[in-house]
Amino acid sequence: MGIMRATGLGIAAVFFPLLIRPAHASAAAMPSLVYDIGISLFIASILAIIFVRIKIPSIAAFLVCGILIGPIGVKLITEPENIETISELGFILLLFMIGMEIDLRRMLRSGKMIIISGLLQYPFTILFGFLIGKALVWGGLSTIGGNYDALYFGLFIAGSSTLLVIKLFQEKYELDTEPGRIALGLLVFQDFWAIIVIILQPSFAAPEVMPVVYTILGIVLLALVSYSLAKSLVPLVFRWLSKEPQMMLVGALGWCFAIVFIGRGFEHVGEFVFGEGKHMSVATGMSALIAGLTLATLPYSREIVAKVGIVRDFFITLFFVGLGMSVPPIEDMGVIVIAVALAFFALLSRQLIFFPLLYFTGGDQRHAQVASIRLAQISEFGLVISYLGTQYGHISGEFASAIIFAFIITALLTPALYKHAYNFHRWVAPFLQAIGFREPDEGALDAEKEYDLVLLGFHRVASSLLHDIAKNKPELLPRILVIDFNVQLHPAIRKLGAAVRYGDLSNDEILLHAGVGSAKVVVATIPDDILRGTSNKELVKVVRRINKKAIVIANAEELASAQEVYACGADYVYMGRINTARALEDIITRTMDGALEDFRRDEEKLHGRHHERTEILK
Numbered sequence: 001m002g003i004m005r006a007t008g009l010g011i012a013a014v015f016f017p018l019l020i021r022p023a024h025a026s027a028a029a030m031p032s033l034v035y036d037i038g039i040s041l042f043i044a045s046i047l048a049i050i051f052v053r054i055k056i057p058s059i060a061a062f063l064v065c066g067i068l069i070g071p072i073g074v075k076l077i078t079e080p081e082n083i084e085t086i087s088e089l090g091f092i093l094l095l096f097m098i099g100m101e102i103d104l105r106r107m108l109r110s111g112k113m114i115i116i117s118g119l120l121q122y123p124f125t126i127l128f129g130f131l132i133g134k135a136l137v138w139g140g141l142s143t144i145g146g147n148y149d150a151l152y153f154g155l156f157i158a159g160s161s162t163l164l165v166i167k168l169f170q171e172k173y174e175l176d177t178e179p180g181r182i183a184l185g186l187l188v189f190q191d192f193w194a195i196i197v198i199i200l201q202p203s204f205a206a207p208e209v210m211p212v213v214y215t216i217l218g219i220v221l222l223a224l225v226s227y228s229l230a231k232s233l234v235p236l237v238f239r240w241l242s243k244e245p246q247m248m249l250v251g252a253l254g255w256c257f258a259i260v261f262i263g264r265g266f267e268h269v270g271e272f273v274f275g276e277g278k279h280m281s282v283a284t285g286m287s288a289l290i291a292g293l294t295l296a297t298l299p300y301s302r303e304i305v306a307k308v309g310i311v312r313d314f315f316i317t318l319f320f321v322g323l324g325m326s327v328p329p330i331e332d333m334g335v336i337v338i339a340v341a342l343a344f345f346a347l348l349s350r351q352l353i354f355f356p357l358l359y360f361t362g363g364d365q366r367h368a369q370v371a372s373i374r375l376a377q378i379s380e381f382g383l384v385i386s387y388l389g390t391q392y393g394h395i396s397g398e399f400a401s402a403i404i405f406a407f408i409i410t411a412l413l414t415p416a417l418y419k420h421a422y423n424f425h426r427w428v429a430p431f432l433q434a435i436g437f438r439e440p441d442e443g444a445l446d447a448e449k450e451y452d453l454v455l456l457g458f459h460r461v462a463s464s465l466l467h468d469i470a471k472n473k474p475e476l477l478p479r480i481l482v483i484d485f486n487v488q489l490h491p492a493i494r495k496l497g498a499a500v501r502y503g504d505l506s507n508d509e510i511l512l513h514a515g516v517g518s519a520k521v522v523v524a525t526i527p528d529d530i531l532r533g534t535s536n537k538e539l540v541k542v543v544r545r546i547n548k549k550a551i552v553i554a555n556a557e558e559l560a561s562a563q564e565v566y567a568c569g570a571d572y573v574y575m576g577r578i579n580t581a582r583a584l585e586d587i588i589t590r591t592m593d594g595a596l597e598d599f600r601r602d603e604e605k606l607h608g609r610h611h612e613r614t615e616i617l618k
Contacts, residue, residue, distance in 0.1 A: 011369070040321045043069055043076070057164050059380065062317055063404055066324020080325055090319030092385065093311065094289045096256045098162075098191060099292020100305050105324050113488070114182065117354075118189025122158045125353045129154025132345050135336075148204055148394040155197060156386070156403055157346040159190045159379030164411060168374070168418045173529055177459075178486050179421075182358060182371040192382040197364045198286055201388055218266045218280035226259050232293035238298060249307040256291045263287030292495040323383055326390070327404055328397040335398050339405035342378065346410060356437075364487045365437050366425055366504070366614040373421040377410035378403075422532040439502065450518040451481040456505055456539060457526035458484040458493065461555075461576075463617035465525070469608075470496055483514050486517045492616045506533030508542050516545045524554040527576070528561075537561075537568045544569035 044065040046593060051061035069076040072420035133150030165183055169175040174186065199219060234255065241247040282290075295304065330336070350372040358368035386403045417424075423549045435440065453476070455462050460480065469476055477497035481582030484490075485504050493500040505526070524539045531539075536554040543552050554570045556562040562573045590599045 026106070032078040033082045033199075036077050036079060039069060039076050040065065040318060043552075044317055044321055050572065055415050057167075057414065059163065059320055060408045062320035062326040063408055066321040067327050068324075069321075070325030070327065072327060072329045077325065080322075084322055086315060087319040087322030088284075090315030090317070090322075091387065092256065092260065093283055093308065093315050094319065094384070095285045096288040096292040097305065097308060099289040099294075100296045100308075105168045111488070113358060116184055116361045117357040118219070120191035121186060121354060121357055122190055124357070125158035125349050126151075126154035128349055128353055129157045129345065132341075136341060140288065148389070149396075149399055151204075151357070152385070152389055152395050152399070152403075153342065153345075156342055156378055156382040156406070159194055159348050159381050160187060160375035160415070161379050162187045162191065162378045163380055163412050164377055165374060167425070168415070172418075177530060178367045178488065179371040179374065182363065183375055184369060186354075186371070186375060190379065191381065194385065195286070195289060197385060198283065198388065201392060201394075202283065204392065204394055214280050215282075218263070218282045219286060219290070219466065221269075221280070222259065222263045222266065222287060223294070225262060226290050226294040230298070234295070235298060248304055249311065252304045252308050253311070255295060256288055259291035259294075260284050260287040263290075284573065285388075299401050320383075323387060323404060327401040330401070335402045336405065338399065339409060342402060342406035343409040343413075346378050346406070347376050347413075347528070359437055362488065364485060364502075365429065365432055365439050366422075366485055369425040369428070369432070370421045373424055374418050376417050377414045378407045380407075383407060386455070423451035426533070449515075451499065451515050452476070452479040452503035452520045454514075454516055454519040454522045455482045455484075455524065456511075456524045456543075457480050457491065457531070458489055458500075458616075459526050459530060460617060462525040463615045464613075465500060465523075466493070466496060467613055467615045481515050481519070483511070483516075489616055496616070504533070505531065505539060511542055513547055516543055516550075517548060517549050521551045521553065522547065527555055527557050529557065534572075536565050540565055540568040540570045 044062050047061035047065050047068075048058045051064075052058055067073055075250040130150045130153065133153035136153075137150065160183075165187060168174070169180045169183065174180045199215060203215065207349070229307050229456045238248070238251060241251045263286070264284070265281075267281035269280055298304070307410075354372040354375060355368050358371060359365060382403065386395070386400050390397065390400050429439075455465070462484075466477075466480070466482075469480070474497065477498075480498040482493050482498055483503040483505065484500065485502055487502060490500045490502070501514050503514055505511070522543050523541075524536050528535045536556060540552055540554050543550065550567060551571045553574065554565050556565050556575055557577070559575075562575060565573045587596070587599065590596050
């Protein structure tokens, strides 16, 4: 393996310098468009491999690629207009895919905390950034001084990166944890706010009411046309195309550009209805977004997302490479200062805007803080807004460059901020407590009451367990105590009939005073992948120290760790993977014997259908 790596590096060392020469000479043997796309993808792929290897987001690699091969780098591109044209296609497909992946129903089901925070966070952060931008101008920072720079300063720090955040939550299997749900909910609202900004952006230069009204009217009309077609004609067409899976991609792209063309054609509708100069045309990006939103209602949307995603990634790579190429030469340190300021105040706004909103709308201190820290990067939507802002002449090339550098800075910080979010919370928790951001009350429990069963943590397993106990042994519920720090779930647990107490499982004192010492059975229900600040081994040690007589049941995820948990004092260690495998073995055996239908009927008669269960965690 070492010889192969050395050989590969040697070949790269020999041939790579041949590429670093004037682009026009290199492109003589092939069309400039082919050469420019090829060299962009080649350099982007090398940098992406290196960046991913050292755990830096690949988007940063694409931006750096554009800077390196562009006008301020080694000038490998023959005609930058080629990449700009391709990146425009990437921009359209990016918004088309974003539209398909936005879940309106999820947003409406988010609950009071997410809805209120989502509605207020974006405008409050824009206002915060606007005031900071004005203060920087007053302080003499010449790079910010245009008519719109302070406004764009606020717009750029208001959003967080959906691509980076969701990717990390998915990799860590934490998307359905409370911080994951909070982050996802806010990201959905941020995307909608960004859409509104894109709608209003063309009117920044002339903020009159009627042009904005005409623009919004065109968008509403296009949405109605798109929705009507998506409910009538499009399902029939895709039903035909579904017989040829490879045609789904062609159909989806055709639909996207059909809506784009219709949106552009509304310019003539506006002039015909309202008179000359009354424009109702819809921007290409907004049209693509509407096309995605309406197509997402089809039953084939998942397959369409998968197929379009492959093509999208190609164009998106060139979109970010094109953004990097647009960075002008840095003639003074003002660009770097603005980039650092954008990154710093983006981080600060998460503490001054995000966290208080989440806390005062019902979130607990820990989850609100962790979610805020993990949303600390600048959004890729900010890059889109920057791209449009330069096209409209709102911001200078230097300011756009600072935005790109700020995105790279926050993207580089994102993995570390995600990893250490809980540690940061533990560090600032005493200060937050002192200034009024208090932990929730532990819950009013009868000090003399003893509980037969104590559940440490409340997640999927505990939710299903409590549901089955409520159904099969409801008399046991008053003798159950749940200890968990997700206060959003506490009312539902109490309504079911069990007692619940707020508590951090990593705090020994909490467990000591919560009633664990007198419990007959203690069950640790949270896997180590989700626990923070402790583990099943540590929980078993603490429980065994507090209560030597209790039956302690814990869980393990790896085979070797099961014995370690037993060694710490557990009476029984269950493993979800093994229990699931045994259940599947029984199902497969019955299937092979031709008795699956009977088995399913008996199970549903005994336990009910899965989708009809009224669990606390759906």
